[in-house]
Amino acid sequence: MVADGGSLSADTPSRAARGEAVTLPQAGSEGVAARVPRSIPEASVARLAVYLRMLGELAEQGADTVSSEELAAATGVNSAKLRKDLSYIGSYGIRGVGYSVSALVHQLERALGLNHRQAVALIGVGNLGHALAGYGGFGGRGFPVTALFDVDPDLVGIHINGILVEHVRAIGDTCRERGITIGMIATPGPAAQGICDMLVEAGVRCILNFAPVVLQVPDEVEVRKVDLAVELQILAFHVARKRLVAESPETEASLAVPATDVDVVPPPDAQTNGHPVNSTLNGGMR
Amino acid sequence: MVADGGSLSADTPSRAARGEAVTLPQAGSEGVAARVPRSIPEASVARLAVYLRMLGELAEQGADTVSSEELAAATGVNSAKLRKDLSYIGSYGIRGVGYSVSALVHQLERALGLNHRQAVALIGVGNLGHALAGYGGFGGRGFPVTALFDVDPDLVGIHINGILVEHVRAIGDTCRERGITIGMIATPGPAAQGICDMLVEAGVRCILNFAPVVLQVPDEVEVRKVDLAVELQILAFHVARKRLVAESPETEASLAVPATDVDVVPPPDAQTNGHPVNSTLNGGMR
DNA sequence: ATCTGTGAAATTTTTCACAGCC
DNA sequence: GGCTGTGAAAAATTTCACAGAT
Known part of the structure; x- marks a missing residue:
């Protein structure tokens, strides 16, 4: 997610990930059309949208079927995870074969509520x-x-x-x-x-x-x-981490966070680096 | 999240959430400056950036200290989670008081690698x-x-x-x-x-x-x-879910996914709704 | 022979709840 | 008395691994 991003991405973790969120009370009558699982994990929903896009591309390229392995590779996830994600919306695969691209597209669109125009x-x-x-x-x-x-x-x-x-x-x-x-x-x-x-x-x-x-x-x-600024800050963290790994060939200063103050930028507050340079931080949009 | 989570945010889940990701081999010598925990969970990193922004605003408003409760409320997270997140970068709070805003800003900037210009x-x-x-x-x-x-x-x-x-x-x-x-x-x-x-x-x-x-x-x-389109699709899912809840006052059709085909939009492929209307899906950027 | 669907295990993340310090 | 820091419990998510369908 990092996405999140959450934030302009990625992965943006949603505060609505509590219980209430995606969960629905499960059906009443019993037995009959117990077709659909009770709920879809929030994390899976985000990925379903990604699968859908990739399926669109595959359809364009004329693919009739995909295996979980193929689709997983194309979207950068583990194939078991993909299968589990898809299982939340039903069993639309064909064992020994894979998934029909068009059928899966249709089911995903339904599951994501894309058959209602928003x-x-x-x-x-x-x-x-x-x-x-x-x-x-x-x-x-x-x-x-x-x-x-x-x-x-x-x-x-x-x-x-x-x-x-x-x-x-x-x-x-x-x-x-x-x-x-x-x-x-x-x-x-x-x-x-x-x-x-x-x-x-x-x-x-x-x-x-x-x-x-x-x-x-x-x-x-x-x-x-x-949130763009947040996305960049997350990346900055990874840059710093990679730098650390690179600098300490083996053990040595192998800390997740450098306790040293490198201060390429003057630390607490200095001229323009304190923080609110312009209060338009990254909302400077528009 | 994100979103996207990555995706134009949020929560964008990052494939780099595997082991290797944020984890670092832990220190060598032992005993001495065992200041910092070994790794910061990926999910926490994303939130640290959010705390940092809010602290910037608080500083602007002249706040000297914040409690975990206050900062948590302002950023929309649980205060225990916030404290745990902060604990990953060290112990910079004052019991009975809260956190010094400026000190915490400094520590967060360091932890996120913002003291190196990127x-x-x-x-x-x-x-x-x-x-x-x-x-x-x-x-x-x-x-x-x-x-x-x-x-x-x-x-x-x-x-x-x-x-x-x-x-x-x-x-x-x-x-x-x-x-x-x-x-x-x-x-x-x-x-x-x-x-x-x-x-x-x-x-x-x-x-x-x-x-x-x-x-x-x-x-x-x-x-x-x-990814904007993914973010919107995630929201569409929630719209559909809310609609379902609203429509079934109690039990009845309480399925996470409507197995019914509502088809406000013609389903498989029709005139312009199939999928690749223009291959410029949401990459239509630029 | 292949590939899905899924229980069960492993791992990560969140939440609880309280000991410890100010 | 108030608030942090953190083990331990709970919940969510990911991964494994395999039974079962085609």
Whole structure:
């Protein structure tokens, strides 16, 4: 995940990984159509989306079937893990053969809820927002960006990709009208919580947050965060780690964290390196 | 997470979560400065970066100390988890009081390797790339974007934020010259693997990938992936799940995955919904 | 002969809960 | 009294390894 990223990725660990999250109370009657497992682990859901993309590519290349081994290699996971992930959505493989690409695509789309179209609203049409709005990839895959909002008078009123940019004060009405189910927040950090509140108030229950703040939301709202600065910091950690390994040929200073203060950059606070160089940390988006 | 978790975040799970990953052989001598634990769990590293940001904000607001409870609430995690995360980098809290904000910032920066400046290269200066290049937030936090590359003749030669856009064929030389440690790939999907290979060849060992492909790299290279489409699909899953819960007031059809085919969108392949509407899925970046 | 689906084991991550210090 | 640091328990995730289908 590191993804997370979680954060603009990757792996971004979601606070909703508690019990309640993906788990559903299991069926009532019993016996009959006990077709589907009770729940899908959060970690698996993230990977299912990746498999789906790769399957799309394979289909394009004319593949009829894939083995778990092949698909696993292409997506960089262990094949047993892949099979287990797929088993959560049902048994759609053929033993001795593999998976039918088209059938699996269909099942994954169903499992991920992609057979309902999701209308997406994007708030904050600055630098990053523009890039997101012009993305194209969304609409093609069932995520049409259906509404755009900003506060900047220079932006409100213009069209991007044929979509009118409205003032954020219209969020409530517009989202309800157009049945928005997902909100993407690409505003500067300080504005994000307010926008988030408006979205929640308008009934939006899933939010993708690009602003560098942790949003506070009611339990029933799902937030995923994409945070560039965090991603880079995670990589920086790995750079430092690799450096350490390289420098200590064997044992010696083999610590996970260098207790030494290397201080290429002046430590506590100095001229421009303290931290808030501009308070626009990485929310400098837009 | 991430997300993506990696994926444009979040939580992006990283394939590097195997043993080797964050673990280091533990110290030699013994006894003396056994200051630091042997390794930091991958999941913790991602959160440390988040704590660091929040601490920056707290410092700005003039806070001298924070309790684990406060910092946990602000970052949306459980306070015990936060304390455990912090314990991996050492014991810098004061019992009965909390943590000194400035001291903790310093320790986190050290642990994350932010006291070495990391030179970043960005490849692909299209839509998204432009947004990333103009980001500002990076440079302010020790991640100066130091080199830009593209293949488009209209882009090569221009300056963005004072940085010259070079042709990708210069990647090897330029990266070595400027000591690039982190590469960010924001090219269309099909170009990404080739660029990745060039970066690896040039000695770059950490890569942040925005292109919608799974990069194949040697073991010693760390890749994090930020994938917008995957993030949205994860949210779509949660939308569908919430819909189910809402529709079945109690038991009834309480399945994690609707076995019914709702098919608001024609299922297998129809006109424009099959999948590869344009092969520019979400790599439509740039 | 091959490849899926899956219990069971191993590992990682999270949470609990409390001893110890301020 | 308040809050950290951390063993130990619990939960989640990953991996193993193999029975069973084709």
